[in-house]
Amino acid sequence: MKETNPIKECNHKILAIHHVMDLLNGKWKVSIIACLCTEKMRYSELLRxxxxxxxxxxxxxxxxLEINQLITRKVLDTKPITVEYEITEYGATLKNLTSVISDWGLNHRSRIINR
Known part of the structure; x- marks a missing residue:
């Protein structure tokens, strides 16, 4: 029977978390992903x-996000030119994560406000 090393397992998880945090770093990327998980949007719609x-x-x-294959950018043949962004199938795998973060944030806010 193979023994597990809790410290090694914890370090492995921490490394994976660091990779995700590096990918989603900053204040806005999770919000962008959450919006695009709902529907494709133009640049101006995201900005608003x-x-x-x-x-x-x-x-x-x-x-x-495009470089990391989480979204796609499509230039539409309109006048003026319209650019539309859409979540990729790979990026959509983050939908559950954005929902969990949102739910936790709402609960935390309520807990802090209702002390």
């Missing part, structure tokens, strides 16, 4: 929906 994000930050985070 995610209160407080600047255009520069949205552009940077969208590029990083």
């Amino acid at each position: 929906t995610i209160e407080g994000i600047s255009g520069k930050m949205l552009s940077r985070d969208l590029k990083e």
Whole structure:
């Protein structure tokens, strides 16, 4: 029977968590993913929906999410040109994570406010 080493197992999980946190670093990426898990959106729609994000930050985070294959960027043949973003099948695997974070955040907020 194979013995498990709790310290090694914990270190393995911590390393995996660090990878995820590096990928989703910053204030806005999880919000962008959560929006795109609901529906595909144009750049301007994302900018309006995610209160407080600047255009520069949205552009940077969208590029990083695209590089990491979590979203796709599609340029539509319209005048003026429209750019639409959509969650990938791979990116959609984060939908449960965004729901858990959202639920926890709502519960935490309620707990702190209702002390």
